[in-house]
Amino acid sequence: xxxxxxxxxxxxxxxxxxxIAGGAYFTAAIADNFGGKKDRDVIRIGYFxxxxxxxxxxxxxxxxxxxxxxxxxxxxxxxxxxxxxxGAWMLGVFGMFAFVSSALSLSGSDSMARFRRIxxxxxxxxxxxLASYTGVLLSNSAQPFWSDARVMGALFLAxxxxxxxxxxxxxxxxSGEAAGEGFEKVxxxxxxxxxxxxxxxxxxxxxxxxxxxxxxxxxxxxxxWVGLVxxxxxxxxxxxxVGAGLKVPAVxxxxxxxIGGFIMRYVIVMANA
Amino acid sequence: xxxxxxxxTDTSLCIGCRACQxxxxxxxxxxxxxxxxxxxxxxxAHFTDKTYRLxxxxxxxxxxxxxxxxxxxxxCKHCAQAGCLEACPTGAIYRTEYGTVNINQDVCNxxxxxxxxxxxxxxxxxxxxxTANKCTFCNDRIHNNLGPACAKTCPTDSIQFGxxxxxxxxxxxxxxxxxxxxxKDAQLYGADTNGPLGGLNAFFLLLDRPSTYNLxxxxxxxxxxxxxxxLLSVGSALLVGVGAVMAFRERGGKGGGxx
Numbered sequence: 001x002x003x004x005x006x007x008x009x010x011x012x013x014x015x016x017x018x019x020i021a022g023g024a025y026f027t028a029a030i031a032d033n034f035g036g037k038k039d040r041d042v043i044r045i046g047y048f049x050x051x052x053x054x055x056x057x058x059x060x061x062x063x064x065x066x067x068x069x070x071x072x073x074x075x076x077x078x079x080x081x082x083x084x085x086x087g088a089w090m091l092g093v094f095g096m097f098a099f100v101s102s103a104l105s106l107s108g109s110d111s112m113a114r115f116r117r118i119x120x121x122x123x124x125x126x127x128x129x130l131a132s133y134t135g136v137l138l139s140n141s142a143q144p145f146w147s148d149a150r151v152m153g154a155l156f157l158a159x160x161x162x163x164x165x166x167x168x169x170x171x172x173x174x175s176g177e178a179a180g181e182g183f184e185k186v187x188x189x190x191x192x193x194x195x196x197x198x199x200x201x202x203x204x205x206x207x208x209x210x211x212x213x214x215x216x217x218x219x220x221x222x223x224x225w226v227g228l229v230x231x232x233x234x235x236x237x238x239x240x241x242v243g244a245g246l247k248v249p250a251v252x253x254x255x256x257x258x259i260g261g262f263i264m265r266y267v268i269v270m271a272n273a
Numbered sequence: 274x275x276x277x278x279x280x281x282t283d284t285s286l287c288i289g290c291r292a293c294q295x296x297x298x299x300x301x302x303x304x305x306x307x308x309x310x311x312x313x314x315x316x317x318a319h320f321t322d323k324t325y326r327l328x329x330x331x332x333x334x335x336x337x338x339x340x341x342x343x344x345x346x347x348x349c350k351h352c353a354q355a356g357c358l359e360a361c362p363t364g365a366i367y368r369t370e371y372g373t374v375n376i377n378q379d380v381c382n383x384x385x386x387x388x389x390x391x392x393x394x395x396x397x398x399x400x401x402x403x404t405a406n407k408c409t410f411c412n413d414r415i416h417n418n419l420g421p422a423c424a425k426t427c428p429t430d431s432i433q434f435g436x437x438x439x440x441x442x443x444x445x446x447x448x449x450x451x452x453x454x455x456x457k458d459a460q461l462y463g464a465d466t467n468g469p470l471g472g473l474n475a476f477f478l479l480l481d482r483p484s485t486y487n488l489x490x491x492x493x494x495x496x497x498x499x500x501x502x503x504l505l506s507v508g509s510a511l512l513v514g515v516g517a518v519m520a521f522r523e524r525g526g527k528g529g530g531x532x
Contacts, residue, residue: 001319001487005389006398027517035521066383066403073363073382081499084386085362124514132506139502141389142356142495150498153506161513185521192516200509272389 002142004272010064015134015265016163017053017060019156020258022131023164025050025098027189029120029127032101035185042182044105045171046164047120050127051098058091083137086129094130097123131160143272148211151204152268158197163261165190166254173251187240187250194237194257201233214271224267232260277372278415279437280348280424280475281444284486285451285459286431287344289314289328293423293432294346297326300411300422322399325349325408326423331486345477345486346432348423349374349395349408350463353471356495357407360390365405372437372474373410381405392470392492410475437474441466448478456480462488470494 028046031039062071074088101123104116135156138146146152169186172178205212215224236253239246297303303323311318315330331343351373358366358374365380366387376387376396381404387396388405396407411421419425420434427433433440441464451459458481463473469492483490 001394003319003388003391003394003397005385007385007389026514030514030517031521034518034523036523039521064384066385066398066400066405067381070363070380070382073365073380074384077362077364079359079362081496082360082362083499084360084384088362128506128510128514132510136499136502136506137386140496140499141360141386142392142394142493143389146389147495147498150502151505151509153502154509157506157509158513161517165517189517189520192520193513196509196512196516 002144004143005141006273007064007269008273010060012262012265012269014057014060014064015156015269016262018057018134019131019160019261019265020164020167021050021053021057021098022094022127022129022157023160023162023193024053024168025094025101025120025164026124026127026131027161027165027168027186029101029124030189031182031185033117033121035182038181039185040182041172041175041177041180042168042186044102045175045177046168047098047102047105049167049171050164051095051102054091054095054098054130058095061091083133083140087133087137090126090129090133094123094126097126128157131164132157138268145208145211145214145271146268148208149204150207151200155197155200155204155264158193158200159261159264162190162193162197162257165193166257166261169254170251170258173249173254178250183250187253190254190257191237191240194233194240198233198237201229215267218271220267220271223263227263228260228267231256232263233257236260275370277437277474278410279351279372279435279440280410280421281433281435281440281464281478282346282348282475283431283433283444283447283478284343284345285447285456285478285480286429287328287346288429288431289330289342289344290428291328292426292428293326294324294328296422296426297408298324300414301325301409320347320349320395320397320407322397322401322406325406329486333481333485343481343485345479346423346427347486348475349410350393350470350476351408351410351474352392352492353466353474354494355470356390356392357387357396357405359494359496360386362386369410369412371410371415373412373415374474375409375412376405376407378402378404378406390495392489392495408475441476444476444478451478451480458482 024046031042079085101120132153135153139152236256239253309317313330329345332340355374365377383403399406424432424434463476466472
Protein backbone atom coordinates (compact mmCIF):
# COMPACT_ATOMS: atom_id res chain seq x y z
CA UNK A 1 0.00 0.00 0.00
CA UNK A 2 1.57 3.21 -1.16
CA UNK A 3 0.52 6.71 -0.42
CA UNK A 4 -0.09 9.70 -2.69
CA UNK A 5 1.88 12.84 -1.88
CA UNK A 6 -1.24 14.92 -2.58
CA UNK A 7 0.60 16.98 -5.16
CA UNK A 8 -2.10 18.71 -7.14
CA UNK A 9 -2.61 21.81 -9.32
CA UNK A 10 0.11 24.00 -7.80
CA UNK A 11 2.65 21.32 -8.64
CA UNK A 12 1.18 20.76 -12.12
CA UNK A 13 1.54 24.49 -12.79
CA UNK A 14 5.05 24.53 -11.36
CA UNK A 15 6.19 21.60 -13.51
CA UNK A 16 4.67 23.29 -16.57
CA UNK A 17 5.98 26.82 -15.94
CA UNK A 18 9.35 25.60 -14.64
CA UNK A 19 9.79 23.64 -17.88
CA ILE A 20 8.98 26.77 -19.92
CA ALA A 21 11.38 28.88 -17.84
CA GLY A 22 14.23 26.40 -18.36
CA GLY A 23 13.42 25.92 -22.05
CA ALA A 24 13.05 29.65 -22.76
CA TYR A 25 16.34 30.39 -21.00
CA PHE A 26 18.49 27.87 -22.82
CA THR A 27 16.82 28.74 -26.12
CA ALA A 28 17.65 32.41 -25.59
CA ALA A 29 21.18 31.60 -24.47
CA ILE A 30 21.77 29.42 -27.54
CA ALA A 31 20.33 32.15 -29.80
CA ASP A 32 22.59 34.63 -28.01
CA ASN A 33 25.71 32.56 -28.59
CA PHE A 34 25.09 31.00 -31.99
CA GLY A 35 22.59 33.33 -33.66
CA GLY A 36 22.94 36.76 -35.16
CA LYS A 37 21.73 40.29 -34.54
CA LYS A 38 18.32 39.45 -35.95
CA ASP A 39 17.72 37.13 -33.01
CA ARG A 40 17.78 39.99 -30.53
CA ASP A 41 14.06 39.73 -29.77
CA VAL A 42 14.28 35.99 -29.17
CA ILE A 43 17.07 36.63 -26.69
CA ARG A 44 15.34 39.39 -24.75
CA ILE A 45 11.95 37.68 -24.65
CA GLY A 46 13.55 34.38 -23.61
CA TYR A 47 15.58 35.86 -20.78
CA PHE A 48 12.79 38.02 -19.37
CA UNK A 49 10.21 35.26 -19.69
CA UNK A 50 12.44 32.86 -17.74
CA UNK A 51 13.03 35.49 -15.05
CA UNK A 52 9.32 36.21 -14.66
CA UNK A 53 8.38 32.54 -14.59
CA UNK A 54 11.05 31.48 -12.10
CA UNK A 55 9.75 34.07 -9.64
CA UNK A 56 6.24 32.71 -10.14
CA UNK A 57 7.55 29.15 -9.71
CA UNK A 58 9.08 30.02 -6.35
CA UNK A 59 5.73 31.37 -5.18
CA UNK A 60 3.86 28.27 -6.38
CA UNK A 61 6.26 25.96 -4.56
CA UNK A 62 6.13 27.92 -1.32
CA UNK A 63 2.33 27.97 -1.40
CA UNK A 64 2.26 24.20 -1.84
CA UNK A 65 4.22 23.54 1.36
CA UNK A 66 2.35 22.36 4.44
CA UNK A 67 4.11 25.13 6.41
CA UNK A 68 4.97 27.82 3.83
CA UNK A 69 6.81 29.97 6.37
CA UNK A 70 9.40 27.19 6.67
CA UNK A 71 10.40 27.28 2.97
CA UNK A 72 13.92 28.38 3.90
CA UNK A 73 14.44 25.07 5.74
CA UNK A 74 15.42 23.56 2.38
CA UNK A 75 18.23 26.13 2.19
CA UNK A 76 19.88 24.98 5.38
CA UNK A 77 20.53 21.58 3.93
CA UNK A 78 21.90 19.91 0.81
CA UNK A 79 21.74 16.35 -0.51
CA UNK A 80 23.44 15.94 -3.87
CA UNK A 81 21.55 12.72 -4.67
CA UNK A 82 18.13 14.19 -3.87
CA UNK A 83 16.37 15.87 -6.84
CA UNK A 84 14.22 18.05 -4.59
CA UNK A 85 17.17 19.25 -2.54
CA UNK A 86 19.28 20.15 -5.59
CA GLY A 87 16.14 21.54 -7.22
CA ALA A 88 15.48 23.97 -4.38
CA TRP A 89 19.04 25.28 -4.64
CA MET A 90 19.04 25.36 -8.43
CA LEU A 91 15.85 27.40 -8.43
CA GLY A 92 17.82 30.16 -6.77
CA VAL A 93 20.89 29.71 -8.99
CA PHE A 94 18.73 29.71 -12.12
CA GLY A 95 17.00 32.88 -10.90
CA MET A 96 20.38 34.55 -10.56
CA PHE A 97 21.42 33.56 -14.10
CA ALA A 98 18.06 34.69 -15.52
CA PHE A 99 18.25 38.00 -13.68
CA VAL A 100 21.76 38.89 -14.85
CA SER A 101 21.10 37.72 -18.43
CA SER A 102 17.89 39.78 -18.57
CA ALA A 103 19.51 42.89 -17.16
CA LEU A 104 22.48 42.64 -19.54
CA SER A 105 20.20 42.09 -22.54
CA LEU A 106 19.06 45.70 -22.11
CA SER A 107 22.57 47.04 -22.51
CA GLY A 108 23.85 48.03 -25.92
CA SER A 109 27.52 47.80 -25.03
CA ASP A 110 29.64 45.19 -26.82
CA SER A 111 31.69 44.22 -23.78
CA MET A 112 28.50 43.68 -21.78
CA ALA A 113 27.14 41.54 -24.61
CA ARG A 114 30.31 39.44 -24.61
CA PHE A 115 30.05 38.87 -20.90
CA ARG A 116 26.33 38.11 -21.20
CA ARG A 117 27.00 35.43 -23.84
CA ILE A 118 29.55 33.64 -21.69
CA UNK A 119 27.40 34.02 -18.58
CA UNK A 120 24.31 32.69 -20.36
CA UNK A 121 26.18 29.79 -21.92
CA UNK A 122 27.12 28.66 -18.41
CA UNK A 123 23.52 29.32 -17.36
CA UNK A 124 22.16 26.88 -19.97
CA UNK A 125 23.21 24.10 -17.59
CA UNK A 126 20.78 25.45 -14.97
CA UNK A 127 18.10 25.83 -17.65
CA UNK A 128 18.47 22.22 -18.75
CA UNK A 129 18.46 21.16 -15.12
CA LEU A 130 15.30 23.09 -14.28
CA ALA A 131 13.44 21.62 -17.25
CA SER A 132 14.35 18.01 -16.44
CA TYR A 133 14.86 17.51 -12.69
CA THR A 134 11.13 17.50 -11.94
CA GLY A 135 10.86 14.33 -14.04
CA VAL A 136 13.77 12.72 -12.21
CA LEU A 137 12.13 13.76 -8.93
CA LEU A 138 8.97 11.83 -9.83
CA SER A 139 10.82 8.80 -11.22
CA ASN A 140 12.73 8.44 -7.96
CA SER A 141 9.77 7.90 -5.67
CA ALA A 142 8.03 4.76 -4.46
CA GLN A 143 4.93 5.37 -6.58
CA PRO A 144 3.93 2.86 -9.24
CA PHE A 145 4.15 4.22 -12.80
CA TRP A 146 6.29 7.25 -11.76
CA SER A 147 9.09 5.07 -10.43
CA ASP A 148 8.96 2.79 -13.49
CA ALA A 149 9.50 5.68 -15.91
CA ARG A 150 13.25 5.79 -16.55
CA VAL A 151 13.05 8.52 -19.20
CA MET A 152 10.67 10.84 -17.31
CA GLY A 153 13.43 13.43 -16.88
CA ALA A 154 14.34 13.22 -20.58
CA LEU A 155 10.67 13.59 -21.52
CA PHE A 156 10.21 16.61 -19.26
CA LEU A 157 13.31 18.18 -20.77
CA ALA A 158 12.02 17.68 -24.33
CA UNK A 159 8.68 19.15 -23.30
CA UNK A 160 10.37 22.04 -21.49
CA UNK A 161 12.27 22.78 -24.70
CA UNK A 162 9.22 22.63 -26.97
CA UNK A 163 6.99 24.65 -24.60
CA UNK A 164 9.76 27.17 -23.84
CA UNK A 165 10.28 27.77 -27.56
CA UNK A 166 6.51 27.85 -28.16
CA UNK A 167 6.12 30.46 -25.40
CA UNK A 168 8.81 32.61 -27.02
CA UNK A 169 7.11 32.38 -30.43
CA UNK A 170 3.74 33.20 -28.85
CA UNK A 171 5.16 36.31 -27.19
CA UNK A 172 6.94 37.34 -30.40
CA UNK A 173 3.69 36.96 -32.28
CA UNK A 174 1.76 39.00 -29.71
CA SER A 175 4.37 41.75 -29.74
CA GLY A 176 4.32 41.94 -33.52
CA GLU A 177 7.74 40.37 -34.09
CA ALA A 178 6.41 37.38 -35.98
CA ALA A 179 7.65 38.48 -39.38
CA GLY A 180 11.36 38.42 -38.56
CA GLU A 181 14.02 35.82 -39.12
CA GLY A 182 14.27 35.19 -35.38
CA PHE A 183 10.70 33.94 -35.29
CA GLU A 184 11.45 31.46 -38.07
CA LYS A 185 14.51 30.20 -36.20
CA VAL A 186 12.56 29.63 -32.97
CA UNK A 187 9.99 27.73 -34.97
CA UNK A 188 12.72 25.64 -36.58
CA UNK A 189 14.22 24.82 -33.17
CA UNK A 190 10.76 24.04 -31.81
CA UNK A 191 10.06 21.70 -34.74
CA UNK A 192 13.16 19.70 -33.83
CA UNK A 193 12.18 19.71 -30.12
CA UNK A 194 8.67 18.47 -30.94
CA UNK A 195 9.92 15.63 -33.12
CA UNK A 196 12.38 14.68 -30.38
CA UNK A 197 9.65 14.90 -27.74
CA UNK A 198 7.38 12.61 -29.77
CA UNK A 199 10.22 10.07 -30.01
CA UNK A 200 10.98 10.28 -26.28
CA UNK A 201 7.28 9.89 -25.51
CA UNK A 202 7.17 6.75 -27.65
CA UNK A 203 10.26 5.43 -25.84
CA UNK A 204 8.67 6.37 -22.49
CA UNK A 205 5.55 4.33 -23.29
CA UNK A 206 7.54 1.43 -24.75
CA UNK A 207 9.78 1.17 -21.69
CA UNK A 208 6.83 1.43 -19.30
CA UNK A 209 4.76 -1.24 -21.05
CA UNK A 210 1.83 -2.19 -18.86
CA UNK A 211 3.01 0.22 -16.14
CA UNK A 212 1.81 3.06 -18.40
CA UNK A 213 -1.80 1.94 -17.87
CA UNK A 214 -2.73 4.97 -15.69
CA UNK A 215 -2.01 7.15 -18.73
CA UNK A 216 -2.97 4.95 -21.64
CA UNK A 217 -6.09 3.17 -20.41
CA UNK A 218 -7.30 4.85 -17.21
CA UNK A 219 -9.64 7.81 -16.77
CA UNK A 220 -6.80 10.12 -17.88
CA UNK A 221 -6.39 8.24 -21.17
CA UNK A 222 -8.69 10.48 -23.30
CA UNK A 223 -6.79 13.55 -22.10
CA UNK A 224 -3.48 11.84 -22.72
CA TRP A 225 -4.19 10.56 -26.25
CA VAL A 226 -6.32 13.42 -27.52
CA GLY A 227 -4.99 16.34 -25.49
CA LEU A 228 -1.29 15.56 -25.42
CA VAL A 229 -0.48 13.20 -28.29
CA UNK A 230 -2.87 14.50 -30.97
CA UNK A 231 -3.65 18.15 -30.11
CA UNK A 232 -0.39 18.86 -28.31
CA UNK A 233 2.14 17.15 -30.58
CA UNK A 234 0.89 15.62 -33.84
CA UNK A 235 -1.37 18.49 -34.95
CA UNK A 236 1.16 21.28 -34.26
CA UNK A 237 3.87 19.29 -36.03
CA UNK A 238 1.68 18.73 -39.08
CA UNK A 239 0.58 22.40 -39.07
CA UNK A 240 4.18 23.47 -38.70
CA UNK A 241 5.27 21.38 -41.67
CA VAL A 242 2.36 22.09 -44.05
CA GLY A 243 0.73 25.08 -42.30
CA ALA A 244 1.87 27.67 -44.82
CA GLY A 245 -0.29 26.09 -47.50
CA LEU A 246 -3.28 25.92 -45.14
CA LYS A 247 -3.19 29.61 -44.23
CA VAL A 248 -3.12 28.75 -40.51
CA PRO A 249 -1.67 31.59 -38.43
CA ALA A 250 1.91 30.76 -37.47
CA VAL A 251 1.04 31.09 -33.79
CA UNK A 252 -1.49 28.25 -33.68
CA UNK A 253 1.08 25.43 -33.37
CA UNK A 254 2.73 27.32 -30.49
CA UNK A 255 -0.54 27.59 -28.58
CA UNK A 256 -1.27 23.89 -29.14
CA UNK A 257 2.20 22.90 -27.92
CA UNK A 258 1.67 24.92 -24.73
CA ILE A 259 -1.69 23.23 -24.14
CA GLY A 260 -0.06 19.82 -24.73
CA GLY A 261 2.78 20.62 -22.32
CA PHE A 262 0.33 21.49 -19.58
CA ILE A 263 -1.70 18.35 -20.20
CA MET A 264 1.47 16.23 -20.00
CA ARG A 265 2.28 17.53 -16.51
CA TYR A 266 -1.37 17.25 -15.51
CA VAL A 267 -1.88 13.61 -16.50
CA ILE A 268 1.46 12.48 -15.06
CA VAL A 269 1.03 14.24 -11.70
CA MET A 270 -2.65 13.36 -11.39
CA ALA A 271 -2.01 9.69 -12.17
CA ASN A 272 -0.91 9.42 -8.52
CA ALA A 273 -3.02 12.20 -7.00
CA UNK B 274 26.35 5.27 17.72
CA UNK B 275 24.58 3.30 20.36
CA UNK B 276 23.68 -0.32 19.80
CA UNK B 277 20.81 -0.58 17.28
CA UNK B 278 17.40 -1.06 18.82
CA UNK B 279 14.58 -2.93 17.15
CA UNK B 280 11.01 -4.07 17.43
CA UNK B 281 10.18 -7.64 16.52
CA THR B 282 6.53 -8.26 15.74
CA ASP B 283 5.74 -11.98 15.88
CA THR B 284 2.38 -12.20 14.12
CA SER B 285 1.92 -15.82 15.23
CA LEU B 286 1.33 -14.52 18.77
CA CYS B 287 -1.03 -11.67 17.88
CA ILE B 288 -4.61 -12.05 19.15
CA GLY B 289 -5.89 -8.86 17.54
CA CYS B 290 -6.69 -7.09 20.82
CA ARG B 291 -5.39 -3.76 19.50
CA ALA B 292 -3.89 -2.81 22.86
CA CYS B 293 -0.80 -1.64 20.92
CA GLN B 294 -2.90 0.58 18.68
CA UNK B 295 -4.57 2.18 21.72
CA UNK B 296 -1.34 2.49 23.72
CA UNK B 297 0.28 4.26 20.77
CA UNK B 298 -2.63 6.69 20.48
CA UNK B 299 -2.55 7.40 24.23
CA UNK B 300 1.17 7.87 24.66
CA UNK B 301 1.67 9.95 21.53
CA UNK B 302 -1.49 11.99 22.21
CA UNK B 303 -2.88 11.24 18.78
CA UNK B 304 -6.34 12.73 18.38
CA UNK B 305 -9.64 11.15 17.42
CA UNK B 306 -10.30 10.40 13.76
CA UNK B 307 -13.29 9.39 11.69
CA UNK B 308 -13.42 5.59 11.75
CA UNK B 309 -13.27 3.84 8.42
CA UNK B 310 -15.33 0.83 7.27
CA UNK B 311 -13.01 -1.74 5.76
CA UNK B 312 -15.36 -4.71 5.54
CA UNK B 313 -13.45 -6.39 8.34
CA UNK B 314 -12.58 -5.74 11.97
CA UNK B 315 -9.61 -3.69 10.85
CA UNK B 316 -9.84 0.05 11.39
CA UNK B 317 -8.32 2.05 9.69
CA ALA B 318 -7.61 0.61 6.28
CA HIS B 319 -4.04 1.92 6.48
CA PHE B 320 -1.81 4.06 8.67
CA THR B 321 -2.92 7.69 8.93
CA ASP B 322 -1.24 10.84 10.19
CA LYS B 323 -2.85 10.00 13.55
CA THR B 324 -2.52 6.18 13.56
CA TYR B 325 1.05 4.92 13.79
CA ARG B 326 0.35 1.35 14.98
CA LEU B 327 -2.32 -0.56 13.12
CA UNK B 328 -3.53 -4.12 13.67
CA UNK B 329 -4.28 -5.67 10.32
CA UNK B 330 -7.04 -8.31 10.16
CA UNK B 331 -6.46 -10.34 7.03
CA UNK B 332 -9.03 -12.95 6.02
CA UNK B 333 -7.43 -15.95 4.39
CA UNK B 334 -9.57 -18.73 2.85
CA UNK B 335 -8.84 -22.17 4.27
CA UNK B 336 -9.00 -25.42 2.31
CA UNK B 337 -12.54 -26.14 3.57
CA UNK B 338 -13.71 -22.76 2.33
CA UNK B 339 -13.93 -21.10 5.73
CA UNK B 340 -11.96 -17.99 6.51
CA UNK B 341 -9.05 -17.82 8.91
CA UNK B 342 -7.58 -14.69 10.48
CA UNK B 343 -4.08 -13.59 9.85
CA UNK B 344 -3.38 -10.91 12.43
CA UNK B 345 -0.52 -8.49 12.19
CA UNK B 346 0.32 -5.41 14.18
CA UNK B 347 1.90 -3.18 11.56
CA UNK B 348 4.16 -0.18 12.12
CA CYS B 349 6.82 2.00 10.45
CA LYS B 350 9.71 -0.30 9.53
CA HIS B 351 12.52 2.12 10.49
CA CYS B 352 14.44 0.88 7.42
CA ALA B 353 18.24 0.77 7.56
CA GLN B 354 18.09 2.40 4.09
CA ALA B 355 15.06 4.63 4.47
CA GLY B 356 13.39 6.12 1.38
CA CYS B 357 11.71 8.87 3.44
CA LEU B 358 14.99 9.93 5.00
CA GLU B 359 16.80 10.05 1.66
CA ALA B 360 13.92 12.05 0.14
CA CYS B 361 13.75 14.68 2.88
CA PRO B 362 15.17 17.99 1.57
CA THR B 363 15.14 19.82 4.92
CA GLY B 364 16.90 17.33 7.17
CA ALA B 365 13.74 17.03 9.28
CA ILE B 366 13.89 13.25 8.87
CA TYR B 367 16.92 11.90 10.69
CA ARG B 368 18.35 8.69 12.07
CA THR B 369 18.71 8.52 15.80
CA GLU B 370 21.73 7.04 17.56
CA TYR B 371 19.64 3.90 18.08
CA GLY B 372 19.13 3.38 14.33
CA THR B 373 15.49 4.46 14.32
CA VAL B 374 14.09 7.01 11.84
CA ASN B 375 12.32 10.06 13.19
CA ILE B 376 10.71 13.26 11.83
CA ASN B 377 11.60 16.51 13.56
CA GLN B 378 8.23 18.26 13.62
CA ASP B 379 9.83 21.67 14.12
CA VAL B 380 11.86 21.41 10.89
CA CYS B 381 9.48 19.62 8.48
CA ASN B 382 7.93 22.09 6.04
CA UNK B 383 5.41 19.73 4.50
CA UNK B 384 6.83 19.20 0.99
CA UNK B 385 5.51 15.60 1.10
CA UNK B 386 8.38 14.05 -0.88
CA UNK B 387 8.81 11.54 1.97
CA UNK B 388 5.14 10.56 1.71
CA UNK B 389 5.64 9.43 -1.87
CA UNK B 390 9.06 7.89 -1.18
CA UNK B 391 8.08 5.36 1.51
CA UNK B 392 8.00 1.87 -0.04
CA UNK B 393 5.40 0.90 2.58
CA UNK B 394 3.16 3.99 2.42
CA UNK B 395 3.76 4.67 6.11
CA UNK B 396 4.53 8.40 6.22
CA UNK B 397 1.32 10.46 6.14
CA UNK B 398 0.70 14.17 5.69
CA UNK B 399 -1.06 15.86 8.59
CA UNK B 400 -3.35 18.60 7.29
CA UNK B 401 -3.72 20.11 10.77
CA UNK B 402 -0.01 20.72 11.36
CA UNK B 403 1.11 20.84 7.71
CA THR B 404 3.87 18.31 8.44
CA ALA B 405 4.59 14.64 7.78
CA ASN B 406 3.85 12.19 10.56
CA LYS B 407 4.77 8.59 11.34
CA CYS B 408 5.76 6.27 14.17
CA THR B 409 8.55 7.81 16.26
CA PHE B 410 9.63 4.48 17.79
CA CYS B 411 8.51 6.33 20.96
CA ASN B 412 11.65 8.41 20.69
CA ASP B 413 11.00 10.06 24.07
CA ARG B 414 10.53 6.69 25.78
CA ILE B 415 13.58 4.94 24.34
CA HIS B 416 15.73 7.86 25.43
CA ASN B 417 14.52 7.20 28.97
CA ASN B 418 15.14 3.46 28.93
CA LEU B 419 11.49 2.59 28.37
CA GLY B 420 10.41 0.46 25.43
CA PRO B 421 7.95 1.79 22.88
CA ALA B 422 4.41 2.00 24.29
CA CYS B 423 3.09 -0.65 21.86
CA ALA B 424 5.71 -3.24 22.85
CA LYS B 425 5.31 -2.46 26.54
CA THR B 426 1.56 -2.98 26.45
CA CYS B 427 1.37 -6.08 24.23
CA PRO B 428 -0.16 -8.82 26.45
CA THR B 429 1.12 -11.77 24.37
CA ASP B 430 4.63 -10.50 23.61
CA SER B 431 3.73 -10.42 19.94
CA ILE B 432 5.62 -7.11 19.90
CA GLN B 433 9.05 -7.35 21.47
CA PHE B 434 11.55 -4.59 21.96
CA GLY B 435 15.29 -4.91 22.44
CA UNK B 436 18.69 -4.89 20.80
CA UNK B 437 18.48 -5.73 17.14
CA UNK B 438 21.05 -8.53 17.07
CA UNK B 439 19.50 -10.30 20.07
CA UNK B 440 15.97 -10.00 18.71
CA UNK B 441 17.02 -11.25 15.27
CA UNK B 442 18.60 -14.36 16.83
CA UNK B 443 15.43 -14.94 18.83
CA UNK B 444 13.32 -14.52 15.71
CA UNK B 445 15.39 -17.14 13.85
CA UNK B 446 14.73 -19.69 16.59
CA UNK B 447 11.05 -18.87 16.66
CA UNK B 448 10.60 -19.28 12.90
CA UNK B 449 12.42 -22.65 13.01
CA UNK B 450 10.09 -23.81 15.78
CA UNK B 451 6.98 -22.67 13.92
CA UNK B 452 8.11 -24.57 10.81
CA UNK B 453 8.57 -27.65 12.97
CA UNK B 454 5.01 -27.17 14.21
CA UNK B 455 3.75 -27.28 10.63
CA UNK B 456 3.54 -23.59 9.68
CA LYS B 457 5.39 -24.18 6.43
CA ASP B 458 5.05 -20.59 5.20
CA ALA B 459 6.38 -19.02 8.41
CA GLN B 460 9.09 -16.50 7.47
CA LEU B 461 10.91 -13.45 8.73
CA TYR B 462 10.37 -10.12 7.03
CA GLY B 463 13.16 -7.56 7.29
CA ALA B 464 15.22 -9.39 9.90
CA ASP B 465 18.21 -9.88 7.61
CA THR B 466 20.54 -6.86 7.50
CA ASN B 467 21.82 -8.11 4.14
CA GLY B 468 18.28 -8.21 2.78
CA PRO B 469 16.16 -5.51 1.11
CA LEU B 470 16.72 -1.95 2.38
CA GLY B 471 19.60 -3.16 4.54
CA GLY B 472 17.10 -4.76 6.90
CA LEU B 473 14.18 -3.26 8.81
CA ASN B 474 14.63 -2.15 12.40
CA ALA B 475 11.00 -3.04 12.95
CA PHE B 476 10.90 -6.55 11.52
CA PHE B 477 8.23 -9.22 11.45
CA LEU B 478 7.53 -12.91 11.63
CA LEU B 479 4.81 -13.68 9.08
CA LEU B 480 2.78 -16.86 8.67
CA ASP B 481 2.30 -16.37 4.96
CA ARG B 482 3.83 -14.61 1.99
CA PRO B 483 4.44 -10.86 2.53
CA SER B 484 1.98 -10.00 -0.25
CA THR B 485 -0.82 -11.68 1.74
CA TYR B 486 -0.22 -8.97 4.34
CA ASN B 487 -0.15 -6.23 1.68
CA LEU B 488 3.62 -5.93 2.12
CA UNK B 489 5.94 -5.67 -0.90
CA UNK B 490 7.77 -8.97 -1.49
CA UNK B 491 10.98 -7.11 -2.18
CA UNK B 492 10.85 -3.45 -1.11
CA UNK B 493 13.25 -1.23 -3.07
CA UNK B 494 14.93 2.06 -2.26
CA UNK B 495 13.14 4.70 -4.37
CA UNK B 496 16.38 6.64 -4.95
CA UNK B 497 18.17 3.75 -6.68
CA UNK B 498 17.78 5.25 -10.17
CA UNK B 499 18.78 8.89 -9.61
CA UNK B 500 22.05 8.54 -11.52
CA UNK B 501 20.64 6.62 -14.49
CA UNK B 502 17.64 8.94 -14.85
CA UNK B 503 19.87 12.01 -14.57
CA LEU B 504 22.25 10.73 -17.25
CA LEU B 505 19.30 10.08 -19.57
CA SER B 506 18.21 13.68 -18.96
CA VAL B 507 21.72 14.93 -19.80
CA GLY B 508 21.62 12.95 -23.05
CA SER B 509 18.27 14.49 -23.84
CA ALA B 510 19.65 17.96 -23.07
CA LEU B 511 22.58 17.45 -25.44
CA LEU B 512 20.29 16.43 -28.31
CA VAL B 513 17.86 19.30 -27.73
CA GLY B 514 20.77 21.70 -27.39
CA VAL B 515 22.37 20.56 -30.67
CA GLY B 516 19.00 20.95 -32.40
CA ALA B 517 18.65 24.51 -31.14
CA VAL B 518 22.24 25.39 -32.12
CA MET B 519 21.58 24.10 -35.65
CA ALA B 520 18.39 26.16 -35.87
CA PHE B 521 20.00 29.41 -34.70
CA ARG B 522 23.41 29.11 -36.32
CA GLU B 523 24.02 31.77 -38.94
CA ARG B 524 24.29 30.16 -42.33
CA GLY B 525 27.58 30.27 -44.17
CA GLY B 526 30.03 30.50 -41.32
CA LYS B 527 30.28 31.52 -37.70
CA GLY B 528 27.64 33.55 -36.01
CA GLY B 529 29.46 36.80 -35.41
CA GLY B 530 26.45 39.07 -35.05
CA UNK B 531 25.95 41.37 -32.14
CA UNK B 532 22.68 41.50 -30.28
